[in-house]
Amino acid sequence: MDIVFSRLGDNEARFVLEGVSDGFANSFRRAMMSEVPTLAIEDVRIYDNTSVLFDEILASRLGLIPIRTDLSTYRLPSRCECGGAGCPRCYTVYTLSVEGPCMVYSGDLVPRDPAASPVHDRIPILRLFENQKLVLEARAVLGKGKEHSKWQPTIACGYKHYPVITIDDRCDGCGMCVDECPRGRLANGKGKARVIPERLELCLLCRLCEKACKRGGIGSEPAIRVDEERSRYIFNVEGDGSLPVREIIKEALLHLKESTRSLLESLDEIAGGTSDEESE
Numbered sequence: 085m086d087i088v089f090s091r092l093g094d095n096e097a098r099f100v101l102e103g104v105s106d107g108f109a110n111s112f113r114r115a116m117m118s119e120v121p122t123l124a125i126e127d128v129r130i131y132d133n134t135s136v137l138f139d140e141i142l143a144s145r146l147g148l149i150p151i152r153t154d155l156s157t158y159r160l161p162s163r164c165e166c167g168g169a170g171c172p173r174c175y176t177v178y179t180l181s182v183e184g185p186c187m188v189y190s191g192d193l194v195p196r197d198p199a200a201s202p203v204h205d206r207i208p209i210l211r212l213f214e215n216q217k218l219v220l221e222a223r224a225v226l227g228k229g230k231e232h233s234k235w236q237p238t239i240a241c242g243y244k245h246y247p248v249i250t251i252d253d254r255c256d257g258c259g260m261c262v263d264e265c266p267r268g269r270l271a272n273g274k275g276k277a278r279v280i281p282e283r284l285e286l287c288l289l290c291r292l293c294e295k296a297c298k299r300g301g302i303g304s305e306p307a308i309r310v311d312e313e314r315s316r317y318i319f320n321v322e323g324d325g326s327l328p329v330r331e332i333i334k335e336a337l338l339h340l341k342e343s344t345r346s347l348l349e350s351l352d353e354i355a356g357g358t359s360d361e362e363s364e
């Protein structure tokens with residue numbers, strides 16, 4: 085298995101994964117979305133809410149605010165030494181006290197742990213009018229995207245097969261495929277269409293170029309063919325800022341490794357049990 089990164093920033097990554105099956109590529113994608121824990125607000129104690137918004141809608145909005153997460157500081161409640169009862173290792177607290185008229189933003193939440201502040205300060209929560217007030221305390225815990233999407237660390241996470249484009253000798257350089265390509269993936273040169281190598285990964289696999297070529301009257305088969313390379317994938321991952329994308333990728337791979345190890349141990353146990361029974 086090979087991974088080659090063409091982009092790796094704090095919040096986005098693009099890379100080519102090679103030498104794996106469709107099943108592995110999809111498991112990897114799902115692990116990044118659903119198995120990497122992040123902090124999100126789970127419990128809200130509302131002391132005063134004279135705004136026009138119901139408490140339940142307000143709590144739901146608070147839960148969707150991305151929170152900076154340090155996985156070396158916090159643990160999942162189910163794996164915490166407190167047994168999930170609640171301790172500083174498995175939850176953190178925010179207070180909010182605002183009087184109108186004003187817009188209440190995510191930055192108005194005052195965190196007990198400054199390292200676990202909202203990723204963005206200007207996410208609007210609600211508008212308070214004259215004489216309206218909002219006072220609350222919120223508790224954030226680690227959770228996984230498979231329980232609720234508010235714990236997903238990614239806002240986009242997908243892959244496609246690596247494109248393979250071939251142009252045969254029937255091409256007369258009419259340029260119709262070049263004009264049709266929405267990604268500027270093709271160009272004309274020396275009386276024949278050609279592929280621009282540095283834009284290869286941008287190809288949408290939409291096959292509009294094939295259709296344009298056929299419309300030009302070349303026959304039932306186009307001179308340009310778009311195929312997909314099996315076992316080679318282009319991944320695009322965009323994080324919500326709660327964790328660096330590098331950490332999302334690493335944690336997802338560790339999850340897959342751990343799941344595989346557990347499965348192997350279970351198989352060993354079953355095999356051991358079977359041979360014990362047979363020898364009796």
Ligand code: SF4
Binds near residue numbers: 291
């Ligand atoms: S498949 Fe679509 S994006 Fe790719 S080269 Fe053809 S027209 Fe362009």
Ligand code: SF4
Binds near residue numbers: 276
């Ligand atoms: S549309 Fe077909 S014939 Fe025209 S340039 Fe493209 S591949 Fe060549």
Ligand SMILES: [Zn+2]
Binds near residue numbers: 161173
């Ligand atoms: Zn705890």
